[in-house]
Amino acid sequence: MLTIYSRIVVPYDHSELSKKALQSAMTLAKQDIKIELYVLMVIQPEITIAYxxxxxxxxxxxxxxxVRNIIEKKLSVLPNRTRTFVLEGNPPSLIVDFVKEHDGDLIVMGSRGLSGLKELFLGSVSHYVVQKAPCPVLVVK
Ligand SMILES: Nc1ncnc2c1ncn2[C@@H]1O[C@H](COP(=O)(O)OP(=O)(O)O)[C@@H](O)[C@H]1O
Ligand SMILES: [Mg+2]
Structure with a gap:
């Protein structure tokens, strides 16, 4: 029985590594029905004209x-309690605030996301979350 983590938060942007992170989080959740799994997607305010x-x-x-429908379908195979959230704001700080507010005790996320910049090991969102999170962060690569 894995009782050390009880509420896992997966910040999800539908990138390949976030899919992998969700898969890992689901595998963890399968260890114990008491583990809750929250998937959080953050819509960003428009930043630049080109974008x-x-x-x-x-x-x-x-x-x-x-994407939320796809994820909810995927999560429905688990007997665990699961929830999905789509919120709007600045992804890194919103993710950290969300985990604090919802008492998440493990974050599982990708090392990189959708930006496609490969020269750095961590993307800006994962970099920020690893530094500011109130709990352990499992960075999937
Ligand atoms: N808008 C977002 N909403 C939720 N999670 C996100 C969002 N953007 C990134 N993430 C999470 O952060 C991980 C790393 O992405 P990120 O730091 O943005 O890298 P990149 O710079 O390559 O896009 C993703 O795999 C995902 O788990
Ligand atoms: Mg990104």
């Missing part, structure tokens, strides 16, 4: 809405 065409809040809302 806006394809990444308006509306587009992101629609995309994350579809």
């Amino acid at each position: 806006q065409q394809t990444n308006t809040r509306e587009n992101q809302r629609e995309a994350f809405g579809e």
Whole structure:
């Protein structure tokens, strides 16, 4: 029985590594039905003009809405309590605040996300979360 972690939070952006992170978190949750699994997707406010065409809040809302359905279906195979959240704000600080508010005791996330920049080991979101999280962070790579 794995009782050390009881509420796992997976920050999820639908990147390949976040899919892998969710898979790892589900494997952990299967160890004990008492482990709860929260998946959190953060919609970003529009930042730059160039980005806006394809990444308006509306587009992101629609995309994350579809992703949420896919994730909920995936999670439904678990007997554990699971929840999904789509929130809007600055992803790194929102993730940390969310974990504090919801008493998460383990974060499972990807080392990289959607940006496609490969020269650094950690993306900006994972870098921030590892530093500021109130609990252990499992960084999947
Ligand atoms: N908008 C977001 N909402 C939820 N989780 C996110 C978001 N962006 C990134 N993440 C999480 O952070 C991990 C690392 O992504 P990130 O630091 O953004 O790297 P990159 O710079 O390569 O995009 C992802 O695999 C995912 O787990
Ligand atoms: Mg990113």
